[in-house]
Amino acid sequence: MKMRYIMGCFMVLLFSVPAVAQQYTGMSGLIHVPSADMGEEGEARAGVHFLNREFTPNVLTYKGDKYHTMSYYLSITPFRWMEIAYTCTLLKSTKIVDGVEDKEHPGLHRKDRYFSLKLQPVREKPGKWWPSVAIGVNDLDFRVNWLKTQHEADVSRVVNSYFSNYYVALSKHFRLKGNVLGVHMAYRHWRWSLNSKWNGPVGGITFSPSFQKNFRLIAEYTGDDVNVGFDWKLWKHLLVQSSLQNGKYFSGGVCFCINLL
Numbered sequence: 001m002k003m004r005y006i007m008g009c010f011m012v013l014l015f016s017v018p019a020v021a022q023q024y025t026g027m028s029g030l031i032h033v034p035s036a037d038m039g040e041e042g043e044a045r046a047g048v049h050f051l052n053r054e055f056t057p058n059v060l061t062y063k064g065d066k067y068h069t070m071s072y073y074l075s076i077t078p079f080r081w082m083e084i085a086y087t088c089t090l091l092k093s094t095k096i097v098d099g100v101e102d103k104e105h106p107g108l109h110r111k112d113r114y115f116s117l118k119l120q121p122v123r124e125k126p127g128k129w130w131p132s133v134a135i136g137v138n139d140l141d142f143r144v145n146w147l148k149t150q151h152e153a154d155v156s157r158v159v160n161s162y163f164s165n166y167y168v169a170l171s172k173h174f175r176l177k178g179n180v181l182g183v184h185m186a187y188r189h190w191r192w193s194l195n196s197k198w199n200g201p202v203g204g205i206t207f208s209p210s211f212q213k214n215f216r217l218i219a220e221y222t223g224d225d226v227n228v229g230f231d232w233k234l235w236k237h238l239l240v241q242s243s244l245q246n247g248k249y250f251s252g253g254v255c256f257c258i259n260l261l
Contacts, residue, residue, distance in 0.1 A: 024049045024253070025116045025138055025163070026073030026085035030204045031227045031243040031251075033220045035184040036132035036171035038120050039077035040259060047239070047255030048072040051089070054225075054249040059194040060162045062092040062106065069108060071253075075116075076260075081123070083136075085116040089163070112162055114139035124172060131172035131183075139164035139191075164191035165198070178210025188223070197224035218243070233257070 026045055029035045032055065039045070053066040060066065069092070075085035090108035094101050118136035139161050169186035185203040190196060204220025204227075214233040219226070229243025229252075242252040 024051055024055075024071045024073075024089075024251075025087050026075035026255075027083055027116050027118055027136070027138075028077075030184060030206065030218050030220045031229050031241075032198075032222045032225075032245075033184065033202045033204050034118070034134075034136055034167050034169050034186050034188065035182075035204075036120060036124075036134035036169040036186075037182075037184075038080060038083055038118070038132075038134070039075075041077055041080040042259045042261030043257055044074070044076045044260050045239075045255050045257050046072075046074050047253055049241075049253030050251055052245060052249040052251045054245050055251045057162050057190070057192070057195045058197070059192045060089075060091070067092050081120045083116075083118040086113070087116065087163075088113050114161070114163060126175075129172075131170040134169045134171075135167070136169070137166040140166075161191055165189060165195070180206075180208040180213065182206035182208075182216075184220075198222055 024032075026047060027034070028037050028039045049071045051069050051071055053068050056066065056069065058066070060069075069090050071087055071089040073085055073087040075083065077083050089112045091110040091112055092106055092108055093110045094103050094106050095109045116136065116138040117140070118134055120132060120134040122130065122133035124130065124132040165188055167186050167188040169184065171182060171184045174181045174183070183203075183205055185201065187200065188202055189199055200223055202221060202223050204218060207217045208215060216231050218229050218231065220228075225246050227243050227245050228247060229241065231239060231241040233239045237257050239255040239257055240252075241255070242250070244250055
């Protein structure tokens with residue numbers, strides 16, 4: 001009995017750090033949907049994410065067809081009210097070998113690089129009713145506005161901005177006998193019309209049980225799909241995320257977290 005008690009205390013200490021889900025951008029949020037939550041102040045993150053072709057924007061295609069890909073990112077929460085991320089997504093293309101284009105063996109040879117920024121002007125406080133409020137943008141590129149007079153397909157060849165969108169998000173958490181229920185809502189707008197299926201109101205819920213507060217079950221509505229999944233922070237540094245889009249298309253990733261303060 002004594003050994004079981006010691007092991008139980010060890011496991012509680014081992015898994016006692018709260019977790020915040022990482023999106024494919026490296027920002028805090030749900031699965032595909034942004035939230036007003038923020039990472040721990042001073043926390044830096046480095047991760048990699050597998051993206052099912054059903055998960056990626058419709059504008060991300062190769063010869064008219066969508067494809068599975070990967071993203072990797074670096075992100076940080078320098079202040080409690082700010083998050084910044086740098087993300088690279090691998091793009092399918094042909095490769096130049098000895099000056100000759102190898103059209104028979106296309107692969108993930110190119111990269112789409114972009115920055116994300118989220119600010120939280122209003123912070124949720126325990127025991128109060130008002131939610132956290134955040135505003136954010138992913139893949140901001142002003143060159144698109146300079147080229148807006150061109151046909152959208154022509155512009156996308158010059159400036160990728162596949163993941164370009166901005167949003168306003170609200171999050172509120174309720175503590176129920178040690179369990180934590182999170183309610184999240186957002187209004188999001190994507191730059192390209194091909195991604196308009198994700199425009200408008202989106203949201204979801206999260207649930208962390210009292211016995212494992214760094215484990216979250218997630219359900220969300222993206223404006224087009226219903227996704228379910230979980231994230232789990234292990235040993236204070238390793239964050240694991242897994243999800244099923246519409247209950248059948250897997251995406252997921254791992255992230256290393258460390259606090260620099």
